[in-house]
Amino acid sequence: MGGGVTERLPEGSEPLLPAKREGEDEFSGASFAGAVFNLSTTIVGAGIMALPATMKVLGLVPGLVMIVLAALLTDASIELLVRFSRAVGAPSYGAVMGDAFGWWGRRLLQVCVVVNNIGVMIVYMIIIGDVLSGTSSGGEHHYGVLEGWFGTHWWNGRFFVLLVTTIVVFSPLACLKRVDSLSYTSAISVALAVVFVIITAGIAIVKLIKGQIPMPKLFPDVPDLASVWELFTAVPVLVTAYVCHYNVHPIHNELKDPSQIKPIVHTSLVLCSTVYITTSFFGYLLFGESTLSDVLANFDSNLGIPYSSVLNDAVRVSYAVHLMLVFPMIFHALRLNLDGLLFPSSGPLSSDNRRFSVMTAVLLLVIFLSANFIPSIWDAFQFTGATAAVCIAFIFPAAITLRDPNSIAKKWDKILSIFMIVLAIVSNVVAVYSDAYSIFQKKSSPSIA
Numbered sequence: 001m002g003g004g005v006t007e008r009l010p011e012g013s014e015p016l017l018p019a020k021r022e023g024e025d026e027f028s029g030a031s032f033a034g035a036v037f038n039l040s041t042t043i044v045g046a047g048i049m050a051l052p053a054t055m056k057v058l059g060l061v062p063g064l065v066m067i068v069l070a071a072l073l074t075d076a077s078i079e080l081l082v083r084f085s086r087a088v089g090a091p092s093y094g095a096v097m098g099d100a101f102g103w104w105g106r107r108l109l110q111v112c113v114v115v116n117n118i119g120v121m122i123v124y125m126i127i128i129g130d131v132l133s134g135t136s137s138g139g140e141h142h143y144g145v146l147e148g149w150f151g152t153h154w155w156n157g158r159f160f161v162l163l164v165t166t167i168v169v170f171s172p173l174a175c176l177k178r179v180d181s182l183s184y185t186s187a188i189s190v191a192l193a194v195v196f197v198i199i200t201a202g203i204a205i206v207k208l209i210k211g212q213i214p215m216p217k218l219f220p221d222v223p224d225l226a227s228v229w230e231l232f233t234a235v236p237v238l239v240t241a242y243v244c245h246y247n248v249h250p251i252h253n254e255l256k257d258p259s260q261i262k263p264i265v266h267t268s269l270v271l272c273s274t275v276y277i278t279t280s281f282f283g284y285l286l287f288g289e290s291t292l293s294d295v296l297a298n299f300d301s302n303l304g305i306p307y308s309s310v311l312n313d314a315v316r317v318s319y320a321v322h323l324m325l326v327f328p329m330i331f332h333a334l335r336l337n338l339d340g341l342l343f344p345s346s347g348p349l350s351s352d353n354r355r356f357s358v359m360t361a362v363l364l365l366v367i368f369l370s371a372n373f374i375p376s377i378w379d380a381f382q383f384t385g386a387t388a389a390v391c392i393a394f395i396f397p398a399a400i401t402l403r404d405p406n407s408i409a410k411k412w413d414k415i416l417s418i419f420m421i422v423l424a425i426v427s428n429v430v431a432v433y434s435d436a437y438s439i440f441q442k443k444s445s446p447s448i449a
Contacts, residue, residue: 029256051280053292071269239427240393393424398424
């Protein structure tokens with residue numbers, strides 16, 4: 001992955017992202033700050049809203065420790081990925097997988113990125129629709145922000161709002177060919193995540209001063225075996241909280257100084273860990289045992305302080321805009337990997353305007369239609385998304401290390417890799433079981449759902 005490596009790449013491992021060409025748009029390389037914002041935006045998506053609920057399951061102390069451990073494990077897996085990429089001059093995740101496992105390894109990685117990212121973006125669009133236009137579940141309608149402000153009209157209905165968002169926001173940003181072009185929107189996206197943290201922390205502190213918040217649970221309650229099993233349901237949320245590996249290479253390829261990739265990864269993980277820890281702590285402190293699996297849903301009622309409705313709207317609007325700006329970063333990796341999957345022998349995607357345009361338009365259309373017309377899409381991607389995400393983040397980097405085609409892995413690397421694979425498999429089994437169980441419960445108890 002490092003600059004200056006001139007060895008011939010293994011057959012079938014051409015870059016998914018073309019290397020920078022001389023004089024191309026007079027682009028001199030991405031900055032450190034821009035790369036940090038882009039990688040951080042890749043990390044902080046919708047998963048942030050599930051973290052306070054993990055505190056309810058694990059308790060504050062184990063929960064916060066687990067967030068830090070997940071960040072350290074992610075840092076280790078990216079470090080392995082970077083090191084093995086550098087050893088063969090692989091300019092993409094697919095290339096280093098191809099070097100270790102050949103054609104099928106590269107294709108498997110690309111399939112996982114496509115499945116993970118298209119699922120994530122459909123879910124993002126569903127959440128944006130829920131926040132702005134409202135949602136109905138269990139016979140009850142939860143009003144969206146626009147409905148609350150202006151009443152119910154055709155122009156603030158779900159379909160029209162998502163159509164406008166796709167045309168006005170997603171389409172222009174999706175047409176940008178370089179990751180670095182998204183650095184400013186990524187900076188705004190990270191800032192909006194911080195705004196959410198500040199508002200949540202502010203409300204919690206005010207209520208704490210007023211004595212309206214009880215002592216939070218520091219450690220989990222485990223009165224029986226079922227309670228012990230419930231603790232493991234928090235593992236998939238934590239394991240997938242920092243998935244960003246598919247964008248490490250595109251960001252690295254555009255850097256002004258490629259040697260900065262390690263400090264960029266460290267800085268991004270520290271920034272995201274800080275956001276995650278403060279969100280988890282103050283979110284759980286604020287709502288306690290009433291914390292919902294998506295804490296955003298808690299901001300749908302009276303908070304018990306002045307200007308409650310204004311703060312609720314500020315939280316929801318800032319989060320919806322945050323997701324809109326995360327969308328193009330995830331889309332960029334989706335398009336590159338799908339192109340590599342469908343057209344492995346074609347030239348770079350960025351140099352073929354027709355292929356680039358058609359693929360962008362088709363992907364946006366598929367995501368838009370799925371978010372509007374396939375009601376069970378969330379359930380489907382609870383399974384495939386969790387599986388693909390842990391493969392991308394832990395199983396594949398660990399497998400490359402254990403395969404060690406260039407004999408550069410140390411003993412500790414292999415021990416760590418075995419641990420990653422075991423953790424990934426356990427989290428997958430737990431995720432699939434808990435998702436299947438919750439879906440079964442919903443179907444068997446429709447009145448409760």
